[in-house]
Amino acid sequence: MKKFRNLVLTGVILGVPLLTAELTQANTINLNLIINGEVISSVSPVQSNGTTLVPVRVVSEQLGANIEWDSSTQKIVVEKGNVSVEMQIGSATGKINGQATSLTTEPVVINGTTMIPLRFVSEAFDVPVEWDSVTSTVLINSSIEDLAKVSTNVVEYNAESKFDGVYNNNVAFNTVTPSKISVTSGVYGDLNGLTDGNSQSGIGMSNGDSIQYDFATTTAITGIEIWGGASSEDWHFEYTENDRPKKLLLEFSNNTSIIVNLKDITDQGVIFDEVYTDYVKVTLLEYYAGAAKASDTNIREMKILANYVSINNPTIREYTAEHWYSVMTDRAFGIEPSSIVASSQLADEGNHNYSPYKTQDWDDSTAWVEGVSGDGVGEWILFNLQPNTEIRAFIMTNGLTTNENLYLANNRIKKARLDFSDGSSCILNFADNELDPQGINWENPVVTDYVKVTILETYAGTKYNDTCISKVDIMNYNLIY
Structure with a gap:
């Protein structure tokens, strides 16, 4: 505001x-x-x-x-x-x-x-x-x-009961650590207490006050968890005596926002559609009045959530990509995409083209390069396959591998998410200074109509802020490395 x-x-x-x-x-x-x-x-x-x-x-x-x-x-x-x-x-x-x-x-x-x-x-x-x-x-x-x-274009979510990062006893989360926490002048208390895991500490605020979590880089977030109300050894007395948050406005750096309706319980949260943002600003809109009629609303913990996974049927796992010295001889046995689309691509420069199809041309001096301002976090490339294709390995040559100088001059992917048509996903972490292919074998094959690769984190280039992928190989058999 x-x-x-x-x-x-x-x-x-x-x-x-x-x-x-x-x-x-x-x-x-x-x-x-x-x-x-x-x-x-x-x-x-x-x-x-x-x-x-x-x-x-x-x-x-x-x-x-x-x-x-x-x-x-x-x-x-x-x-x-x-x-x-x-x-x-x-x-x-x-x-x-x-x-x-x-x-x-x-x-x-x-x-x-x-x-x-x-x-x-x-x-x-x-x-x-x-x-x-x-x-x-x-x-x-x-x-x-x-x-x-007036916020008819702002999506509203109703919070669900949560406990220790578990949603409906079926989903677990990673939490996002803010690089900085800032507040409006009316907020008081221990800001570090919002993320320290100690539900006895926290802050007090009034309607219209805001808390902002800034992130070091653009971050994909999927939810928020709140511990509202005061707490002490006699926690139930403290909780009912003091005001508790009832409605929150969450604003993001991409100019979108959501409203969260909270229950009158101590630990709860919501999962929402993934948002790529540099910050989350949380503003108190309404509160449940305490018996003591105090003027401040207490929040003891507030966690920003990401990469949630099903406990009963895990769909997101995180892997470290293995190093392959060469897969050139194996490409003839790989899966050829029926089509390739991308969220963006860098504009042509002379004879240089940065189409997503460059990931399939067997030429390590070419690459798909995303085309948005910034480091490309949130951009994606999608490989359409034949229906119900069985895949067992995913190999990627990271960065622009024309030579070592160009490799270091441009951004490389540090972390990516792979999404499949069956609703499953995985996170893949890539090493830097690797001009050779890196990838993963799956013990059990994935049956999918496509593979979508989304950039989550990057290694910064020394000269350009463009993120590149030279090659992608999708295999229907496991590779030996």
Whole structure:
């Protein structure tokens, strides 16, 4: 949540047709609006050229102010209590109780409706205004928990009972260690206690406060586990006396977010669709009130989860790739993909092409190279096979292996996830400084329609931030190394 005072803002809409030049709707972006905790749908605020415009008549009426309009001078007067604000269409000068002051921008017109600077009005009448970038919402005299009323595009999850990283007694997790934990000013307590495994420590916070876990690299996460409420030797008394978290907003660096509805129990969590993110920001939206009517909500532990696996039927296992000195003679007996697709590829440079099909051309001087900004974490290449193909080995020549200099200059894969059409997956860890193939044999074959390789971690190149795969071999028999 960002305060509006840190942004450049303009405009409030007045429902009066004017004979002035108009700013067309095509030049604007619609936003959500909440005033006094109520979602306003009759007239939407907009954003134009980086400035935000909101409806004056609705805003003024909701705040109990009076509006006067002089059509001959195109002057707008908004009055509340002993404060009078004057503005004029096309003028960047306004007045507060007769005292001239500069506006961030002059009032304009959108589709026959007048717009005046929100900052000017909000500061004149001392009205709190906030902005939420995830839901594109302007909040006037409202609180962050009201965001749930407009977050129709934000997926909501209901937490399930958990214990020691086990979900429904069937799924176990790896946890992601944050490189840094930061909080808003209202949060107090032991931040390290959130991840130290000691459920006696933790933090206190109020509605609207946030905790942010930053990661050293872009990370694939799949869930969150929460221990809410206070705890001591007489834990049940402490738990019921103090406030407990009820609803959380989770925001990620890819500009997506989810809402988590918590039960009134001490240990719980949710699994959600995998998200690649540089951080997780957790904001308290609602709480269960404690008997002591304390003003703070307690969280004792908060873990970010990744790579969950079924305990009864494990589908994700982690392996270290073995070193093969050569598989060239074996390629004639490998499985030829029916087609290959990738999430991205680097643009051609002269005669150099970085298509995913370069992984199958038997030329170690070529490679598939992902094409997004950054290190390519989250990018993938998918090898389509014939239906129900039985595979027993996966071999990959990592990096750009034209020569050692180019190998080191570009990124190489450190960790990748292999997904199969039967719903199973595995994690494969690769050694660095290996221009030769690396891979894995499966004792029991995998029956699948495809093999999808997703980049999870990389070794950094000395010159380029592009991740490369020179060759991939999918085998229907085990290799001897």
